[in-house]
Amino acid sequence: MKPTKKILIISYYWPPAGGPGVQRWLKFVKYLPDFNIEPHVYIPENPTYPLIDEKLLSEVSDKAIIIKQPIFEPYGLASVFSKNKTKKISSGIIPNQKKQSFIEKVMLWIRGNLFIPDARVFWVKPSVKFLKQYLQEHQIDTIITTGPPHSLHLIGLQLKKELNITWMADFRDPWTTIGYHKQLKLSSWAAKKHKDLEKEVMNSYDQLLVTSPTTKTEFEAITSKPIEVITNGYDVEKVNKKPLDEKFTLAHIGSFLSARNPRILWKALKELTKENPEFKKQFQLKLIGAVSAEVLQAIKEFKLEKYVNHLGYLPHDEAIIEQRSSQILLLIEID
Known part of the structure:
Protein backbone atom coordinates (compact mmCIF):
# COMPACT_ATOMS: atom_id res chain seq x y z
CA MET A 1 0.00 0.00 0.00
CA TYR A 75 -23.67 38.51 12.52
CA GLY A 76 -23.73 37.94 16.28
CA LEU A 77 -23.75 41.69 16.88
CA ALA A 78 -26.26 42.35 14.10
CA SER A 79 -28.73 39.91 15.65
CA VAL A 80 -29.14 42.34 18.54
CA PHE A 81 -31.17 44.56 16.16
CA SER A 82 -33.06 41.75 14.45
CA LYS A 83 -32.20 38.08 14.91
CA ASN A 84 -34.70 36.93 12.28
CA LYS A 85 -33.55 39.40 9.61
CA THR A 86 -29.89 38.59 10.33
CA LYS A 87 -30.56 34.88 10.00
CA LYS A 88 -32.34 35.30 6.66
CA ILE A 89 -29.65 37.54 5.14
CA SER A 90 -26.95 35.17 6.39
CA SER A 91 -28.65 32.30 4.53
CA GLY A 92 -29.09 34.32 1.31
CA ILE A 93 -32.81 35.13 1.71
CA ILE A 94 -32.86 38.81 0.73
CA PRO A 95 -36.20 40.67 0.52
CA ASN A 96 -37.29 42.44 -2.63
CA GLN A 97 -35.72 45.91 -2.70
CA LYS A 98 -39.07 47.70 -2.60
CA LYS A 99 -40.10 45.80 0.55
CA GLN A 100 -36.86 46.11 2.52
CA SER A 101 -37.06 47.77 5.91
CA PHE A 102 -34.60 50.48 6.91
CA ILE A 103 -32.72 47.98 9.11
CA GLU A 104 -32.49 45.48 6.23
CA LYS A 105 -31.14 48.15 3.88
CA VAL A 106 -28.49 49.18 6.42
CA MET A 107 -27.52 45.57 7.11
CA LEU A 108 -27.16 44.83 3.39
CA TRP A 109 -25.04 47.96 2.83
CA ILE A 110 -22.75 47.06 5.73
CA ARG A 111 -22.52 43.43 4.57
CA GLY A 112 -21.57 44.42 1.01
CA ASN A 113 -19.30 47.41 1.63
CA LEU A 114 -17.56 46.84 4.95
CA ILE A 230 -17.09 17.98 -9.85
CA THR A 231 -20.84 18.12 -9.53
CA ASN A 232 -22.63 17.62 -6.25
CA GLY A 233 -23.53 13.96 -5.86
CA TYR A 234 -25.55 11.82 -3.51
CA ASP A 235 -24.87 9.07 -1.03
CA VAL A 236 -26.25 5.82 -2.48
CA GLU A 237 -26.66 4.19 0.94
CA LYS A 238 -28.95 7.02 2.07
CA VAL A 239 -31.46 6.75 -0.80
CA ASN A 240 -34.20 4.21 -0.09
CA LYS A 241 -37.48 3.66 -1.90
CA LYS A 242 -40.45 5.31 -0.25
CA PRO A 243 -44.18 5.11 -1.11
CA LEU A 244 -45.45 8.18 -2.92
CA ASP A 245 -47.74 10.65 -1.15
CA GLU A 246 -51.45 9.97 -1.52
CA LYS A 247 -51.94 13.62 -2.43
CA PHE A 248 -50.63 15.00 -5.74
CA THR A 249 -47.64 16.73 -4.14
CA LEU A 250 -45.49 19.27 -5.92
CA ALA A 251 -42.44 19.75 -3.69
CA HIS A 252 -39.74 22.41 -3.52
CA ILE A 253 -36.87 21.40 -1.24
CA GLY A 254 -34.25 24.00 -0.37
CA SER A 255 -34.05 27.78 -0.13
CA PHE A 256 -36.86 29.39 -2.14
CA LEU A 257 -35.35 32.79 -2.95
CA SER A 258 -37.23 35.89 -4.10
CA ALA A 259 -35.43 35.79 -7.46
CA ARG A 260 -36.86 32.31 -8.08
CA ASN A 261 -40.51 33.27 -7.62
CA PRO A 262 -42.34 31.46 -10.51
CA ARG A 263 -45.41 33.64 -10.91
CA ILE A 264 -46.37 31.94 -14.21
CA LEU A 265 -46.45 28.58 -12.42
CA TRP A 266 -48.61 29.98 -9.61
CA LYS A 267 -51.01 31.39 -12.23
CA ALA A 268 -51.23 28.03 -14.03
CA LEU A 269 -51.85 26.16 -10.76
CA LYS A 270 -54.57 28.61 -9.82
CA GLU A 271 -56.31 28.02 -13.15
CA LEU A 272 -56.02 24.24 -12.74
CA THR A 273 -57.63 24.36 -9.30
CA LYS A 274 -60.53 26.37 -10.78
CA GLU A 275 -61.01 24.22 -13.88
CA ASN A 276 -60.36 20.70 -12.54
CA PRO A 277 -62.25 19.63 -9.38
CA GLU A 278 -60.21 16.43 -9.00
CA PHE A 279 -56.94 18.36 -9.21
CA LYS A 280 -58.27 20.84 -6.66
CA LYS A 281 -59.09 17.97 -4.33
CA GLN A 282 -55.74 16.17 -4.64
CA PHE A 283 -53.21 18.98 -5.08
CA GLN A 284 -50.70 19.94 -2.38
CA LEU A 285 -47.76 22.34 -2.64
CA LYS A 286 -45.03 21.06 -0.31
CA LEU A 287 -42.40 23.62 0.73
CA ILE A 288 -39.33 22.43 2.64
CA GLY A 289 -36.65 24.89 3.69
CA ALA A 290 -36.46 28.68 3.98
CA VAL A 291 -39.00 30.49 1.80
CA SER A 292 -38.83 34.21 1.05
CA ALA A 293 -41.72 36.49 2.01
CA GLU A 294 -42.17 37.45 -1.67
CA VAL A 295 -42.75 33.82 -2.67
CA LEU A 296 -45.28 33.30 0.13
CA GLN A 297 -47.03 36.55 -0.79
CA ALA A 298 -47.29 35.51 -4.45
CA ILE A 299 -48.77 32.14 -3.44
CA LYS A 300 -51.36 34.01 -1.38
CA GLU A 301 -52.01 36.45 -4.24
CA PHE A 302 -52.92 33.53 -6.51
CA LYS A 303 -55.14 32.03 -3.76
CA LEU A 304 -53.01 28.90 -3.38
CA GLU A 305 -52.21 29.22 0.33
CA LYS A 306 -54.77 26.60 1.36
CA TYR A 307 -52.88 24.02 -0.71
CA VAL A 308 -49.54 24.75 0.94
CA ASN A 309 -47.85 22.39 3.37
CA HIS A 310 -44.91 24.50 4.59
CA LEU A 311 -42.70 22.16 6.62
CA GLY A 312 -39.87 24.66 7.11
CA TYR A 313 -36.30 23.43 7.51
CA LEU A 314 -35.97 19.69 8.05
CA PRO A 315 -32.92 17.61 9.00
CA HIS A 316 -31.25 16.15 5.92
CA ASP A 317 -32.48 12.59 6.44
CA GLU A 318 -36.08 13.77 6.83
CA ALA A 319 -35.79 16.01 3.75
CA ILE A 320 -34.66 12.96 1.74
CA ILE A 321 -37.75 11.03 2.88
CA GLU A 322 -40.01 13.90 1.79
CA GLN A 323 -38.15 14.12 -1.52
CA ARG A 324 -38.63 10.41 -2.22
CA SER A 325 -42.33 10.48 -1.34
CA SER A 326 -43.31 13.57 -3.37
CA GLN A 327 -45.11 13.09 -6.68
CA ILE A 328 -43.20 15.85 -8.50
CA LEU A 329 -40.06 17.79 -7.53
CA LEU A 330 -39.88 21.47 -8.39
CA LEU A 331 -36.48 22.80 -9.50
CA ILE A 332 -36.29 26.52 -10.26
CA GLU A 333 -33.32 28.52 -11.52
CA ILE A 334 -32.80 32.27 -11.17
CA ASP A 335 -33.82 34.03 -14.38
Whole structure:
Protein backbone atom coordinates (compact mmCIF):
# COMPACT_ATOMS: atom_id res chain seq x y z
CA MET A 1 0.00 0.00 0.00
CA LYS A 2 1.34 3.42 -0.92
CA PRO A 3 1.96 5.95 1.89
CA THR A 4 -1.05 7.91 3.13
CA LYS A 5 -1.29 11.43 1.74
CA LYS A 6 -2.41 14.19 4.10
CA ILE A 7 -4.56 17.10 2.97
CA LEU A 8 -6.04 20.06 4.82
CA ILE A 9 -9.61 21.12 4.03
CA ILE A 10 -10.63 24.60 5.15
CA SER A 11 -14.40 24.87 5.49
CA TYR A 12 -16.77 27.19 7.33
CA TYR A 13 -19.79 24.86 7.12
CA TRP A 14 -19.50 21.61 9.06
CA PRO A 15 -21.89 19.62 11.26
CA PRO A 16 -23.94 20.59 13.16
CA ALA A 17 -24.47 23.15 10.37
CA GLY A 18 -27.53 22.32 8.29
CA GLY A 19 -28.45 23.29 4.74
CA PRO A 20 -26.76 22.53 1.41
CA GLY A 21 -23.36 24.11 2.10
CA VAL A 22 -22.25 21.38 4.50
CA GLN A 23 -23.06 18.32 2.39
CA ARG A 24 -20.36 18.48 -0.30
CA TRP A 25 -17.24 18.26 1.84
CA LEU A 26 -18.86 16.21 4.58
CA LYS A 27 -19.30 13.48 1.96
CA PHE A 28 -15.92 13.99 0.27
CA VAL A 29 -14.21 13.67 3.66
CA LYS A 30 -16.21 10.51 4.32
CA TYR A 31 -14.78 8.77 1.26
CA LEU A 32 -11.27 10.27 0.94
CA PRO A 33 -9.74 7.66 3.31
CA ASP A 34 -10.84 4.97 0.81
CA PHE A 35 -8.30 6.53 -1.56
CA ASN A 36 -5.53 6.49 1.06
CA ILE A 37 -5.96 10.20 1.87
CA GLU A 38 -5.95 11.43 5.46
CA PRO A 39 -8.29 14.45 5.74
CA HIS A 40 -7.52 17.20 8.23
CA VAL A 41 -10.54 19.54 8.44
CA TYR A 42 -10.15 23.11 9.72
CA ILE A 43 -13.42 24.68 10.90
CA PRO A 44 -14.54 27.54 13.19
CA GLU A 45 -14.95 26.76 16.87
CA ASN A 46 -17.89 29.11 17.48
CA PRO A 47 -19.66 29.69 14.13
CA THR A 48 -22.98 31.46 13.57
CA TYR A 49 -24.85 28.94 11.44
CA PRO A 50 -28.28 30.01 10.10
CA LEU A 51 -29.42 26.37 10.08
CA ILE A 52 -28.63 23.52 12.49
CA ASP A 53 -28.88 19.78 11.82
CA GLU A 54 -27.53 17.85 14.81
CA LYS A 55 -28.11 14.51 13.07
CA LEU A 56 -25.30 15.24 10.60
CA LEU A 57 -22.76 14.93 13.42
CA SER A 58 -23.16 11.15 13.16
CA GLU A 59 -22.00 11.28 9.52
CA VAL A 60 -18.60 12.82 10.27
CA SER A 61 -15.92 10.27 9.41
CA ASP A 62 -14.05 8.93 12.42
CA LYS A 63 -10.95 9.00 10.21
CA ALA A 64 -11.12 12.77 9.82
CA ILE A 65 -8.92 14.94 12.02
CA ILE A 66 -10.94 18.01 13.02
CA ILE A 67 -9.16 21.24 13.97
CA LYS A 68 -11.07 24.19 15.41
CA GLN A 69 -10.13 27.81 15.98
CA PRO A 70 -12.27 30.73 17.28
CA ILE A 71 -13.95 33.06 14.81
CA PHE A 72 -15.35 36.56 15.25
CA GLU A 73 -18.55 37.13 13.27
CA PRO A 74 -20.43 40.44 13.14
CA TYR A 75 -23.67 38.51 12.52
CA GLY A 76 -23.73 37.94 16.28
CA LEU A 77 -23.75 41.69 16.88
CA ALA A 78 -26.26 42.35 14.10
CA SER A 79 -28.73 39.91 15.65
CA VAL A 80 -29.14 42.34 18.54
CA PHE A 81 -31.17 44.56 16.16
CA SER A 82 -33.06 41.75 14.45
CA LYS A 83 -32.20 38.08 14.91
CA ASN A 84 -34.70 36.93 12.28
CA LYS A 85 -33.55 39.40 9.61
CA THR A 86 -29.89 38.59 10.33
CA LYS A 87 -30.56 34.88 10.00
CA LYS A 88 -32.34 35.30 6.66
CA ILE A 89 -29.65 37.54 5.14
CA SER A 90 -26.95 35.17 6.39
CA SER A 91 -28.65 32.30 4.53
CA GLY A 92 -29.09 34.32 1.31
CA ILE A 93 -32.81 35.13 1.71
CA ILE A 94 -32.86 38.81 0.73
CA PRO A 95 -36.20 40.67 0.52
CA ASN A 96 -37.29 42.44 -2.63
CA GLN A 97 -35.72 45.91 -2.70
CA LYS A 98 -39.07 47.70 -2.60
CA LYS A 99 -40.10 45.80 0.55
CA GLN A 100 -36.86 46.11 2.52
CA SER A 101 -37.06 47.77 5.91
CA PHE A 102 -34.60 50.48 6.91
CA ILE A 103 -32.72 47.98 9.11
CA GLU A 104 -32.49 45.48 6.23
CA LYS A 105 -31.14 48.15 3.88
CA VAL A 106 -28.49 49.18 6.42
CA MET A 107 -27.52 45.57 7.11
CA LEU A 108 -27.16 44.83 3.39
CA TRP A 109 -25.04 47.96 2.83
CA ILE A 110 -22.75 47.06 5.73
CA ARG A 111 -22.52 43.43 4.57
CA GLY A 112 -21.57 44.42 1.01
CA ASN A 113 -19.30 47.41 1.63
CA LEU A 114 -17.56 46.84 4.95
CA PHE A 115 -17.18 43.04 5.04
CA ILE A 116 -15.40 42.11 1.82
CA PRO A 117 -15.79 39.48 0.54
CA ASP A 118 -18.13 38.49 3.39
CA ALA A 119 -18.69 38.66 7.14
CA ARG A 120 -16.21 35.84 7.87
CA VAL A 121 -13.27 37.95 6.69
CA PHE A 122 -12.09 38.44 10.30
CA TRP A 123 -11.15 34.75 10.39
CA VAL A 124 -8.53 35.12 7.65
CA LYS A 125 -5.51 36.55 9.52
CA PRO A 126 -5.72 34.38 12.66
CA SER A 127 -6.30 31.30 10.49
CA VAL A 128 -3.27 31.97 8.32
CA LYS A 129 -1.11 32.43 11.43
CA PHE A 130 -2.36 29.19 13.00
CA LEU A 131 -2.33 27.09 9.83
CA LYS A 132 1.19 28.06 8.76
CA GLN A 133 2.50 26.33 11.85
CA TYR A 134 0.02 23.45 11.64
CA LEU A 135 0.88 22.61 8.03
CA GLN A 136 4.60 22.59 8.76
CA GLU A 137 4.26 20.53 11.94
CA HIS A 138 2.11 17.89 10.24
CA GLN A 139 3.98 17.93 6.92
CA ILE A 140 0.91 18.73 4.85
CA ASP A 141 1.59 20.21 1.43
CA THR A 142 -1.93 20.25 -0.09
CA ILE A 143 -4.82 22.44 1.04
CA ILE A 144 -8.40 22.82 -0.19
CA THR A 145 -10.53 25.88 0.52
CA THR A 146 -14.28 25.70 -0.09
CA GLY A 147 -16.61 28.67 -0.43
CA PRO A 148 -18.93 30.41 0.06
CA PRO A 149 -17.98 32.07 2.30
CA HIS A 150 -15.26 33.20 -0.12
CA SER A 151 -13.17 34.64 2.72
CA LEU A 152 -11.86 31.11 3.07
CA HIS A 153 -10.20 31.41 -0.34
CA LEU A 154 -8.26 34.39 1.05
CA ILE A 155 -6.83 32.02 3.67
CA GLY A 156 -5.69 29.74 0.86
CA LEU A 157 -4.34 32.68 -1.12
CA GLN A 158 -2.15 33.88 1.75
CA LEU A 159 -0.93 30.39 2.65
CA LYS A 160 -0.02 29.85 -1.01
CA LYS A 161 2.05 33.05 -0.95
CA GLU A 162 3.92 32.11 2.22
CA LEU A 163 4.41 28.34 1.90
CA ASN A 164 5.43 25.85 -0.77
CA ILE A 165 2.02 24.16 -1.01
CA THR A 166 -0.52 23.02 -3.59
CA TRP A 167 -3.80 24.92 -3.28
CA MET A 168 -7.15 23.75 -4.62
CA ALA A 169 -10.01 26.27 -4.49
CA ASP A 170 -13.51 24.76 -4.47
CA PHE A 171 -16.35 27.08 -5.50
CA ARG A 172 -19.73 25.64 -4.55
CA ASP A 173 -21.24 28.90 -5.86
CA PRO A 174 -19.83 31.75 -7.93
CA TRP A 175 -18.44 34.91 -6.29
CA THR A 176 -19.45 38.16 -7.99
CA THR A 177 -22.13 36.53 -10.18
CA ILE A 178 -23.99 34.73 -7.39
CA GLY A 179 -27.68 35.65 -7.36
CA TYR A 180 -27.70 37.92 -4.28
CA HIS A 181 -24.44 39.79 -5.05
CA LYS A 182 -26.22 42.60 -6.92
CA GLN A 183 -28.53 43.13 -3.94
CA LEU A 184 -25.71 44.04 -1.54
CA LYS A 185 -25.90 47.78 -2.34
CA LEU A 186 -22.25 47.87 -3.35
CA SER A 187 -20.41 51.15 -3.82
CA SER A 188 -18.21 51.37 -6.91
CA TRP A 189 -15.18 50.93 -4.63
CA ALA A 190 -16.62 47.80 -2.98
CA ALA A 191 -17.67 46.29 -6.32
CA LYS A 192 -14.13 46.79 -7.65
CA LYS A 193 -12.64 45.29 -4.47
CA HIS A 194 -14.76 42.16 -4.89
CA LYS A 195 -13.70 41.86 -8.53
CA ASP A 196 -10.02 42.41 -7.72
CA LEU A 197 -10.01 39.77 -4.97
CA GLU A 198 -11.88 37.33 -7.19
CA LYS A 199 -9.36 37.85 -9.99
CA GLU A 200 -6.38 37.45 -7.64
CA VAL A 201 -7.75 34.17 -6.27
CA MET A 202 -8.53 32.96 -9.80
CA ASN A 203 -4.97 33.55 -10.92
CA SER A 204 -3.20 32.15 -7.85
CA TYR A 205 -4.61 28.67 -7.18
CA ASP A 206 -3.13 25.45 -8.54
CA GLN A 207 -6.49 23.82 -9.28
CA LEU A 208 -10.04 25.16 -9.30
CA LEU A 209 -13.08 22.98 -8.61
CA VAL A 210 -16.62 24.06 -9.56
CA THR A 211 -19.99 22.35 -9.38
CA SER A 212 -21.31 23.01 -12.89
CA PRO A 213 -20.20 23.58 -16.50
CA THR A 214 -21.93 26.98 -16.36
CA THR A 215 -19.70 28.18 -13.52
CA LYS A 216 -16.66 26.78 -15.33
CA THR A 217 -17.52 28.85 -18.41
CA GLU A 218 -17.96 31.98 -16.27
CA PHE A 219 -14.57 31.52 -14.60
CA GLU A 220 -12.77 30.77 -17.87
CA ALA A 221 -13.36 34.42 -18.74
CA ILE A 222 -11.30 35.40 -15.67
CA THR A 223 -8.47 32.86 -15.65
CA SER A 224 -6.55 30.56 -17.96
CA LYS A 225 -5.57 28.26 -15.07
CA PRO A 226 -7.06 24.72 -14.86
CA ILE A 227 -10.72 24.29 -13.87
CA GLU A 228 -12.43 20.97 -13.18
CA VAL A 229 -16.15 20.29 -12.74
CA ILE A 230 -17.09 17.98 -9.85
CA THR A 231 -20.84 18.12 -9.53
CA ASN A 232 -22.63 17.62 -6.25
CA GLY A 233 -23.53 13.96 -5.86
CA TYR A 234 -25.55 11.82 -3.51
CA ASP A 235 -24.87 9.07 -1.03
CA VAL A 236 -26.25 5.82 -2.48
CA GLU A 237 -26.66 4.19 0.94
CA LYS A 238 -28.95 7.02 2.07
CA VAL A 239 -31.46 6.75 -0.80
CA ASN A 240 -34.20 4.21 -0.09
CA LYS A 241 -37.48 3.66 -1.90
CA LYS A 242 -40.45 5.31 -0.25
CA PRO A 243 -44.18 5.11 -1.11
CA LEU A 244 -45.45 8.18 -2.92
CA ASP A 245 -47.74 10.65 -1.15
CA GLU A 246 -51.45 9.97 -1.52
CA LYS A 247 -51.94 13.62 -2.43
CA PHE A 248 -50.63 15.00 -5.74
CA THR A 249 -47.64 16.73 -4.14
CA LEU A 250 -45.49 19.27 -5.92
CA ALA A 251 -42.44 19.75 -3.69
CA HIS A 252 -39.74 22.41 -3.52
CA ILE A 253 -36.87 21.40 -1.24
CA GLY A 254 -34.25 24.00 -0.37
CA SER A 255 -34.05 27.78 -0.13
CA PHE A 256 -36.86 29.39 -2.14
CA LEU A 257 -35.35 32.79 -2.95
CA SER A 258 -37.23 35.89 -4.10
CA ALA A 259 -35.43 35.79 -7.46
CA ARG A 260 -36.86 32.31 -8.08
CA ASN A 261 -40.51 33.27 -7.62
CA PRO A 262 -42.34 31.46 -10.51
CA ARG A 263 -45.41 33.64 -10.91
CA ILE A 264 -46.37 31.94 -14.21
CA LEU A 265 -46.45 28.58 -12.42
CA TRP A 266 -48.61 29.98 -9.61
CA LYS A 267 -51.01 31.39 -12.23
CA ALA A 268 -51.23 28.03 -14.03
CA LEU A 269 -51.85 26.16 -10.76
CA LYS A 270 -54.57 28.61 -9.82
CA GLU A 271 -56.31 28.02 -13.15
CA LEU A 272 -56.02 24.24 -12.74
CA THR A 273 -57.63 24.36 -9.30
CA LYS A 274 -60.53 26.37 -10.78
CA GLU A 275 -61.01 24.22 -13.88
CA ASN A 276 -60.36 20.70 -12.54
CA PRO A 277 -62.25 19.63 -9.38
CA GLU A 278 -60.21 16.43 -9.00
CA PHE A 279 -56.94 18.36 -9.21
CA LYS A 280 -58.27 20.84 -6.66
CA LYS A 281 -59.09 17.97 -4.33
CA GLN A 282 -55.74 16.17 -4.64
CA PHE A 283 -53.21 18.98 -5.08
CA GLN A 284 -50.70 19.94 -2.38
CA LEU A 285 -47.76 22.34 -2.64
CA LYS A 286 -45.03 21.06 -0.31
CA LEU A 287 -42.40 23.62 0.73
CA ILE A 288 -39.33 22.43 2.64
CA GLY A 289 -36.65 24.89 3.69
CA ALA A 290 -36.46 28.68 3.98
CA VAL A 291 -39.00 30.49 1.80
CA SER A 292 -38.83 34.21 1.05
CA ALA A 293 -41.72 36.49 2.01
CA GLU A 294 -42.17 37.45 -1.67
CA VAL A 295 -42.75 33.82 -2.67
CA LEU A 296 -45.28 33.30 0.13
CA GLN A 297 -47.03 36.55 -0.79
CA ALA A 298 -47.29 35.51 -4.45
CA ILE A 299 -48.77 32.14 -3.44
CA LYS A 300 -51.36 34.01 -1.38
CA GLU A 301 -52.01 36.45 -4.24
CA PHE A 302 -52.92 33.53 -6.51
CA LYS A 303 -55.14 32.03 -3.76
CA LEU A 304 -53.01 28.90 -3.38
CA GLU A 305 -52.21 29.22 0.33
CA LYS A 306 -54.77 26.60 1.36
CA TYR A 307 -52.88 24.02 -0.71
CA VAL A 308 -49.54 24.75 0.94
CA ASN A 309 -47.85 22.39 3.37
CA HIS A 310 -44.91 24.50 4.59
CA LEU A 311 -42.70 22.16 6.62
CA GLY A 312 -39.87 24.66 7.11
CA TYR A 313 -36.30 23.43 7.51
CA LEU A 314 -35.97 19.69 8.05
CA PRO A 315 -32.92 17.61 9.00
CA HIS A 316 -31.25 16.15 5.92
CA ASP A 317 -32.48 12.59 6.44
CA GLU A 318 -36.08 13.77 6.83
CA ALA A 319 -35.79 16.01 3.75
CA ILE A 320 -34.66 12.96 1.74
CA ILE A 321 -37.75 11.03 2.88
CA GLU A 322 -40.01 13.90 1.79
CA GLN A 323 -38.15 14.12 -1.52
CA ARG A 324 -38.63 10.41 -2.22
CA SER A 325 -42.33 10.48 -1.34
CA SER A 326 -43.31 13.57 -3.37
CA GLN A 327 -45.11 13.09 -6.68
CA ILE A 328 -43.20 15.85 -8.50
CA LEU A 329 -40.06 17.79 -7.53
CA LEU A 330 -39.88 21.47 -8.39
CA LEU A 331 -36.48 22.80 -9.50
CA ILE A 332 -36.29 26.52 -10.26
CA GLU A 333 -33.32 28.52 -11.52
CA ILE A 334 -32.80 32.27 -11.17
CA ASP A 335 -33.82 34.03 -14.38
